[in-house]
Amino acid sequence: MFARSAVRAVAQPSSRLFSSSAARNFKVAVLGAGGGIGQPLSLLLKQDPLVTSLSLYDIRGAPGVAADVGHVDTASEVNGYAADQLDQALEGVKVVVIPAGVPRKPGMTRDDLFNTNASIVRDLAAAVAKSAPEAHILVISNPVNSTVPIVANTLEKADVFDPRRLFGVTTLDVVRATRFLAGVTDAKPSDTPVTVVGGHSGPTIVPILSQANGGKSVTGEKLDALVHRIQFGGDEVVKAKDGAGSATLSMAYAGAKFTNSLLRGLNGEKGVITPTFVKSPLYADQGVDFFASNVELGVDGVEKIHPIGELTAEEQKLLEAAIPELKKNIEKGKNFV
Numbered sequence: 272m273f274a275r276s277a278v279r280a281v282a283q284p285s286s287r288l289f290s291s292s293a294a295r296n297f298k299v300a301v302l303g304a305g306g307g308i309g310q311p312l313s314l315l316l317k318q319d320p321l322v323t324s325l326s327l328y329d330i331r332g333a334p335g336v337a338a339d340v341g342h343v344d345t346a347s348e349v350n351g352y353a354a355d356q357l358d359q360a361l362e363g364v365k366v367v368v369i370p371a372g373v374p375r376k377p378g379m380t381r382d383d384l385f386n387t388n389a390s391i392v393r394d395l396a397a398a399v400a401k402s403a404p405e406a407h408i409l410v411i412s413n414p415v416n417s418t419v420p421i422v423a424n425t426l427e428k429a430d431v432f433d434p435r436r437l438f439g440v441t442t443l444d445v446v447r448a449t450r451f452l453a454g455v456t457d458a459k460p461s462d463t464p465v466t467v468v469g470g471h472s473g474p475t476i477v478p479i480l481s482q483a484n485g486g487k488s489v490t491g492e493k494l495d496a497l498v499h500r501i502q503f504g505g506d507e508v509v510k511a512k513d514g515a516g517s518a519t520l521s522m523a524y525a526g527a528k529f530t531n532s533l534l535r536g537l538n539g540e541k542g543v544i545t546p547t548f549v550k551s552p553l554y555a556d557q558g559v560d561f562f563a564s565n566v567e568l569g570v571d572g573v574e575k576i577h578p579i580g581e582l583t584a585e586e587q588k589l590l591e592a593a594i595p596e597l598k599k600n601i602e603k604g605k606n607f608v
């Protein structure tokens with residue numbers, strides 16, 4: 272699943288791939304490693320050749336997951352940490368991935384999770400600010416549109432916020448859009464990558480299908496149905512799991528995929544570009560200072576935020592619907608800290 276270049280980077284170090292400042296020693300922590308996402312995510316990260324060390328933390332179960340994953344025959348070392356060992360888990364960590372918190376049940380929106388997850392994410396961010404202030408933080412916990420501003424404000428309060436190092440993981444929307452478009456056009460998913468912008472909840476998820484291969488061939492009711500499926504694909508999983516949670520396996524895949532992209536950028540690889548929800552100037556004049564768009568990842572994290580490019584009239588309408596909702600979600604997060 273990982274780009275061949277990542278494997279090549281380890282197997283055949285090439286000066287072209289590495290900048291002199293790039294560290295090739297990537298310790299990655301998963302906070303919430305005992306959960307539905309955390310377990311398969313830890314397994315996938317164990318298979319990433321760019322990860323040299325894995326720190327697995329949860330308020331329950333992480334040492335067991337670490338003992339299990341640690342037997343996989345790849346080079347990285349794995350350590351598990353119990354509830355009272357968060358500071359140790361974060362020692363020397365370069366990348367922190369956060370899937371801690373409760374998932375949705377049928378009928379819930381992501382915003383319904385705010386009351387529980389906001390404080391979990393704030394407290395974990397405060398611990399990162401203290402023990403690994405230079406780490407890159409990848410937020411999976413929902414509602415991402417609010418939890419990312421919560422992390423930003425928590426780091427700001429601790430005087431360690433660097434917007435180049437904070438990411439909301441929206442890769443699952445990209446993965447779904449790509450898969451669903453391929454299903455409609457009968458193409459291979461690898462030939463139809465889709466850029467998804469905005470945020471990570473229902474109407475704030477804006478797929479730019481017109482910029483994808485074959486995307487313009489989908490029109491009318493078929494287009495409306497495809498957009499709706501991309502925006503509300505998460506509900507399909509929540510409904511099918513019938514009370515047992517939301518997407519975990521596809522999310523673990525998406526989380527590992529985004530982590531690998533970031534590590535490739537940190538490792539000095541050029542041209543690593545993927546959508547992610549970051550502090551962004553694109554719609555800041557409309558009060559939306561966090562926004563997902565294509566971002567180039569480099570040795571310091573966010574290297575370049577790409578504009579969203581040309582939109583069709585339908586996509587423009589989707590974007591206009593997303594902005595006020597995003598603004599509300601972002602403000603709610605900021606006001607919490």
Ligand SMILES: NC(=O)c1ccc[n+]([C@@H]2O[C@H](COP(=O)([O-])OP(=O)(O)OC[C@H]3O[C@@H](n4cnc5c(N)ncnc54)[C@H](O)[C@@H]3O)[C@@H](O)[C@H]2O)c1
Nearest residue numbers: 303305306307308329330370371372373374411412413443
């Ligand atoms: N970004 C996305 O696209 C996306 C997709 C799916 C789910 N999610 C979100 O990911 C989160 C996790 O989902 P899940 O299905 O893995 O849930 P889960 O309940 O299976 O696992 C969550 C884990 O977090 C742990 N946890 C709770 N509080 C913690 C704390 N303070 N420190 C460390 N760990 C803590 C729990 O013990 C549990 O093991 C949810 O908020 C869900 O909405 C995001």
